[in-house]
Amino acid sequence: MAYVRSHVLVCAGTGCTSSGCKAVEKAIEQEVSRLGLESEVKIVETGCFGFCKIGPIVMIYPEGSFYCYVKPEDAAELVSEHLLKGRMVERLLYRDVQNPKPTAFFTDIGFYKKQQRVALANCGAIDAENIEEYIALDGYQALANALTQMTPAEVIHMVKQSGLRGRGGGGFSTGLKWEFAARSPGPIKYVVCNADEGDPGAFMDRSILEGDPHAIIEAMAIAGYAIGASQGYVYVRAEYPIAVNRLSIAIDQARQLGILGKGIFGTKFSFDLSIRLGAGAFVCGEETALIASIEGKRGMPKPRPPYPAVRGLWDKPTLINNVETFANIPQILRKGAEWFAAMGTENSKGTKVFALAGNINNTGLVEVPMGITLREIIYDIGGGIPDKKAFKACQTGGPSGGCLPASLLDTPVDYDTLTAVGSMMGSGGLIVMDESACMVDVARFFLEFTQEESCGKCVPCREGTKRMLEILERITKGHGTPDDVDLLLELSATIKGASLCGLGNTAPNPVLATLRFFRAEFEAHVVDKKCPAGVCQALLSYSVIAEKCKGCTLCKKVCPVDAISGTLKQVHIIDKAKCIKCGACVPKCPFKAIVR
Amino acid sequence: MLTVAELNEIRSRVRKQLRVRTNGSPVKIVIASGTTAISSGSRAVMAAALEEIAVKGLSTVQVEQREIDVLATEQTAVLVCAHGEEVLYKQCTPEMVRELISKAVTESAE
Ligand SMILES: Cc1cc2nc3c(=O)[nH]c(=O)nc-3n(C[C@H](O)[C@H](O)[C@H](O)COP(=O)(O)O)c2cc1C
Numbered sequence: 001m002a003y004v005r006s007h008v009l010v011c012a013g014t015g016c017t018s019s020g021c022k023a024v025e026k027a028i029e030q031e032v033s034r035l036g037l038e039s040e041v042k043i044v045e046t047g048c049f050g051f052c053k054i055g056p057i058v059m060i061y062p063e064g065s066f067y068c069y070v071k072p073e074d075a076a077e078l079v080s081e082h083l084l085k086g087r088m089v090e091r092l093l094y095r096d097v098q099n100p101k102p103t104a105f106f107t108d109i110g111f112y113k114k115q116q117r118v119a120l121a122n123c124g125a126i127d128a129e130n131i132e133e134y135i136a137l138d139g140y141q142a143l144a145n146a147l148t149q150m151t152p153a154e155v156i157h158m159v160k161q162s163g164l165r166g167r168g169g170g171g172f173s174t175g176l177k178w179e180f181a182a183r184s185p186g187p188i189k190y191v192v193c194n195a196d197e198g199d200p201g202a203f204m205d206r207s208i209l210e211g212d213p214h215a216i217i218e219a220m221a222i223a224g225y226a227i228g229a230s231q232g233y234v235y236v237r238a239e240y241p242i243a244v245n246r247l248s249i250a251i252d253q254a255r256q257l258g259i260l261g262k263g264i265f266g267t268k269f270s271f272d273l274s275i276r277l278g279a280g281a282f283v284c285g286e287e288t289a290l291i292a293s294i295e296g297k298r299g300m301p302k303p304r305p306p307y308p309a310v311r312g313l314w315d316k317p318t319l320i321n322n323v324e325t326f327a328n329i330p331q332i333l334r335k336g337a338e339w340f341a342a343m344g345t346e347n348s349k350g351t352k353v354f355a356l357a358g359n360i361n362n363t364g365l366v367e368v369p370m371g372i373t374l375r376e377i378i379y380d381i382g383g384g385i386p387d388k389k390a391f392k393a394c395q396t397g398g399p400s401g402g403c404l405p406a407s408l409l410d411t412p413v414d415y416d417t418l419t420a421v422g423s424m425m426g427s428g429g430l431i432v433m434d435e436s437a438c439m440v441d442v443a444r445f446f447l448e449f450t451q452e453e454s455c456g457k458c459v460p461c462r463e464g465t466k467r468m469l470e471i472l473e474r475i476t477k478g479h480g481t482p483d484d485v486d487l488l489l490e491l492s493a494t495i496k497g498a499s500l501c502g503l504g505n506t507a508p509n510p511v512l513a514t515l516r517f518f519r520a521e522f523e524a525h526v527v528d529k530k531c532p533a534g535v536c537q538a539l540l541s542y543s544v545i546a547e548k549c550k551g552c553t554l555c556k557k558v559c560p561v562d563a564i565s566g567t568l569k570q571v572h573i574i575d576k577a578k579c580i581k582c583g584a585c586v587p588k589c590p591f592k593a594i595v596r
Numbered sequence: 597m598l599t600v601a602e603l604n605e606i607r608s609r610v611r612k613q614l615r616v617r618t619n620g621s622p623v624k625i626v627i628a629s630g631t632t633a634i635s636s637g638s639r640a641v642m643a644a645a646l647e648e649i650a651v652k653g654l655s656t657v658q659v660e661q662r663e664i665d666v667l668a669t670e671q672t673a674v675l676v677c678a679h680g681e682e683v684l685y686k687q688c689t690p691e692m693v694r695e696l697i698s699k700a701v702t703e704s705a706e
Contacts, residue, residue, distance in 0.1 A: 003650040005642075005659040007616050040646060061617045062658045085629045086662030125617065135603060136610035144600045258597035265600050 004042045006083055008032075009059040011124060013048025013210050014203070014242050015364075016055035020071070024056045027075035032083065041083055047211015047246075049124035050365040051111050054094065059106065059124075066106035067092040097361045097383050111362045114380050116343065118351045119167075119204070119327035120367045123211030128246045131253040134214040140259055142333035143218050146225055147267045155226040156182055159329065161337035163349030168194055168285075168322030169400065169426050169502070171348075171415040177319065180309035181227040184317035189229035191220050192294070192313065192320045195236035195243070196278050196285035199398035200449060202429040204353040205323035207365055209236065209243035212327065213250035217260065217273060219321075219329035224271040227319050231272055235290050238277040247275060282399070282453035286501050287312075287320045289455065300457045301501035322427070324353055344370030348414035352428060356382050359389065359434035368413070375409040378432055389434040393518070397426030399446045399453075400506030402513020403439060422513045424506070438535035439518035440525050444472040446510035454503060461504030464495035468511065476536040480526035485515065534596045540581045541596070546571045548593035555585035555594060612655035621658035625649075625701055626675040627693075630663035636671035637689075644690030645674075648697040657701055676700055 010016075010025045025043060032041050049057050054068035058078070065088055067078065074092055081087045093102035094109055103109050117123075126133040134140070146155050160175025181189065193216055197205040209216065220232040236244055251273050254260040262270040276294050283289045284299035291313050293299035312318025328350060332340045341349045348370040354377065356363050361383030368377060374394060378384065385391050393403040396413075402423035404411065411417055415425050433442065451465040468491050471484050492508030499505050515522060524530045531539040544555075544564075551569040563579040566572030574585075574594075586594050615621065627633075627642045642661065649657055664673040670686040674693055678701070685696060 001613075001650060003646045003654075003659070004613065004616065005646060005661075007614075009617070040642070062621070062660060084661065085631070085634070086626075086660060087630075126614075132606055132610045133614065135606045136614050138607065140603055141607070144603055148600060261597075263597055265603070266597060 002039050004040060005062075006041045007061045008041060008043045008083070009046050009061065009124070010043065011047075011049045011055060011057040011059075012045040012242075013052070013123075013207055014240075015048060015052035016057060017242060019055045021056035023072045024058065024070050024075065027072035028058070028079060031075045031079035035079060035084055037079070037083055044127045045129070046126060047123040047128045048207040048365060049106075050115075050120065050207075050367075051109075051362065052364040053362060063088075064105045064107065066094050066104070066109065068094050097386075110383065111364070111366070111381055114372065114376060115367050116351050116369050117367050118331055118340075118343075119208060119324050119353055120211070120365065121331070122215065123207055126212070128211050128213055129249050131214060131250065131257060131259075134212070138334060139214050139330070140218055142330040143221050143225075143259070144265050146222050146333060147265050147269050152182060152226045152228065155222060155333070158333060158337045159226070162328075162332045162340040163337075163344075163347075164325065164328055164332060164340065165348065165415060166322055167324035167328075167352065167427065169397075169424070171425060174321065174325055177309060177321070178223065178226050180307070181229075181317050181319040184310050186317055188316045189227055190313045190316055190318040191223045191227065191229045191232040192290070192308075192318055193220055193232065193234040193323055193326055194285060194287065194290060194320055195234055195240070195323045196290060197237065197240075197323075197427065198280070198282035198285040198453070199427045199429045201357045201431055202355045202398060202427050204355055204365055204428050206240050206243050207353075208323050208327050209234075209240070209247050213243075213247045214254065215330055216247070216323060216326050217250055217254050219326035220273060221260065221264065221271045222329055222333060223319055223321070223326070225269050227317070229319065230270050231274075233274050233276050233294055233313070235276045235278055235284075235294060237280045239280050244275060244277065251275070281455070282449075283455045283501070283503050286503060288501070290320070291318065300455045301503075303500060324428070345412065345414045347416055352413065352425065354428045354430040356430050356432070358394075358431040359385055359437070360432040361386050370414045371412045373410050373412055374404065377413065377430065378409070382432065385432070385434050387434075389436065391432070392435050392437050393433045393439060393442075395423075395431040395433070395442070395446075395510070396429065397424035397506075397509070398429040399450045400424060400502065400509055401426045401429075402509050403433070403442060403517065404513070405517040408517075422509075422516050424509070436533055436535070438476075438531050438533035439514045439521045440472065440531070441476055441533075441535050443511045443514040444469070444476055447472055447507065450503060450507040454507070458498075458500035458504060460495045460498040461500065461507065464491055464499075465504070465507050467491055468495070468508065472511070475522070475525045476531070477538040478525075478529050478536070482523075482526055484526060485519075485522055488515065537581045540583075541576060542574050542579055542581065542583070542585065542594060543576075544572050544574055545593050545595060548591045550591055550593075552590065554588045554590065558584045558588045560584065615655055616658065621656055622679050623654075623656060623701060624658045624660060624675075624677040625697070626660045626662055626664065626677065628664035628666070628671055628673040628675075629661035632668045633664070633671045633673065636668070638672040640690050641672045641674065641688055641693050645693045645697060648694045649701075652697065652702055654697070654702065657697075
């Protein structure tokens with residue numbers, strides 16, 4: 001077989017696909033063939049590298065050179081300089097915001113330095129559509145070993161010993177859940193992978209399915225063996241076409257090799273998988289609603305108990321785990337429970353993937369050991385806040401979590417600490433906000449999301465979130481009263497306590513956490529009728545500082561409603577009755593004479 | 597139906613192909629590939645090197661292309677880096693590089 005001296009890895013996750021990686025790949029392919037390098041160079045499409053902000057990303061081995069923002073026009077230079085002559089193309093190498101010197105190797109990039117990749121280990125490293133590449137990196141060894149060398153009880157014991165907790169939000173012990181499902185009597189059981197991923201901004205599950213689908217297939221088969229199930233379902237939202245496609249390809253390949261199907265590895269164990277597409281309702285990520293959706297019913301939750309491990313899909317014992325939870329399983333079985341438990345904290349073992357978004361320099365997916373501080377994630381990995389602005393808050397746990405202030409930046413990230421400080425781990429959304437964010441508006445935004453996603457089955461969630469949203473809208477429009485804050489607290493307590501499922505139980509969290517840490521901002525809205533961050537339009541009022549105004553007329557020219565009057569070299573005046581508070585005049589004034 | 601032995605066979609076969617993605621091979625052979633080297637015939641040297649490595653099944657050897665600072669008349673230069681030591685060979689032809697791989701590189705890779 002020919003010896004291929006160089007591999008060009010092109011990130012083909014959703015992020016890089018939308019920034020044009022396919023055209024880049026095609027252009028590189030054409031250049032490689034134009035220069036006659038086809039037999040020496042292999043081009044590989046991989047899953048996500050995580051650093052979505054700087055895509056399309058291309059990595060060239062054996063050097064490990066990391067190129068970013070690559071465009072099809074760069075292909076000729078990249079191929080002739082790097083692949084033919086061995087000279088790195090400096091202008092395409094990564095440059096840190098703080099350090100303009102190019103970084104050649106991805107291991108030297110701040111974004112990756114503190115990361116520890118377990119669930120994402122193969123993402124960006126292998127061709128997700130090639131089962132052999134997965135096998136080359138020890139893929140399916142854990143399944144083979146479990147089926148031929150371990151009893152189901154030993155598998156469950158190992159998962160329990162590892163300390164792995166569910167990454168879908170609840171943080172329940174995975175090993176215990178497997179044990180419950182195994183103990184539930186009955187000849188028919190199911191394994192379900194929850195890939196609904198409804199948290200706005202979170203995309204780790206999508207990335208794992210896109211970059212390493214075989215890890216999920218392997219883990220689900222192991223789970224099937226452990227609990228005594230022979231059929232599994234992956235419930236994934238239809239808005240994830242690349243993930244669905246790669247998973248379908250992976251399932252077909254596993255079937256063709258006999259890794260799925262009857263008598264796997266010559267044992268008596270049989271297991272197969274099907275994909276079920278979800279329509280993208282947030283509530284369908286809740287396990288009982290998800291089960292209803294797979295059964296073809298309307299996706300609405302049911303009271304628990306009974307838990308799915310006892311009575312789930314078609315009333316049979318069902319094990320439901322999240323994608324990231326499953327992604328850890330093959331490595332736990334291969335490397336041992338102690339290896340996994342050595343990472344993280346006393347009660348939160350292993351790593352967690354976060355989707356870094358918002359006002360942060362390095363947006364993307366990061367996997368970090370549990371126990372790392374928010375500060376390390378936001379500043380060391382995320383590169384801090386852009387435009388020299390100050391950090392104001394970070395939101396963890398998505399719509400069920402809360403906003404934490406700067407005073408809590410040194411909080412270690414683990415299940416218990418995040419809950420103790422008034423937020424939660426959730427599925428791993430981490431949204432960073434700078435000084436320009438209005439916390440009342442942020443609380444309103446999240447409540448608007450949960451309100452819209454409430455399935456309407458139970459009154460506290462359906463009506464309660466609506467009333468809360470009305471109050472928050474009132475406050476942001478300047479019609480709030482001091483009593484509204486008390487009303488929000490009262491409603492929150494009722495909704496949390498009386499709702500049927502986790503959606504309602506946690507929907508008030510963003511409001512509660514904001515009230516806890518940013519109460520002064522609420523008070524400014526209801527008492528002073530001011531939005532200190534200048535976000536809530538109704539509370540804004542623009543005026544000209546006479547001493548600073550030079551009468552240049554620039555503001556007058558840009559005002560779309562002619563609300564500014566004044567002649568050249570005269571102090572200008574804003575007519576507040578006419579002003580629509582669009583703010584267009586503020587950046588136009590060279591003398592900073594217009595204030596909100 | 598796949599057996600465990602067949603699974604392991606796929607693993608060792610494909611793992612060899614993926615070694616290039618590790619950037620940590622103890623044995624490296626660098627073929628000079630700057631403009632002068634290319635015009636002196638380094639592409640043919642590269643082709644011969646790759647062919648010989650394939651024939652010998654030396655999957656742990658890493659091949660790199662880059663500029664090597666020697667006189668134009670000394671091209672094609674080839675650098676063999678094995679276990680921390682570097683030896684520079686000058687005026688290499690395809691035949692010479694094959695011999696180099698058969699001797700120096702094969703020994704180091706073993
Ligand atoms: C409203 C709501 C939405 C949820 N969405 C998801 C989701 O998108 N993905 C997920 O894995 N778990 C989600 N969960 C949690 C699931 O109900 C369930 O706990 C989880 O899938 C179990 O897997 P784990 O133990 O591996 O975390 C959601 C829960 C609620 C209440």
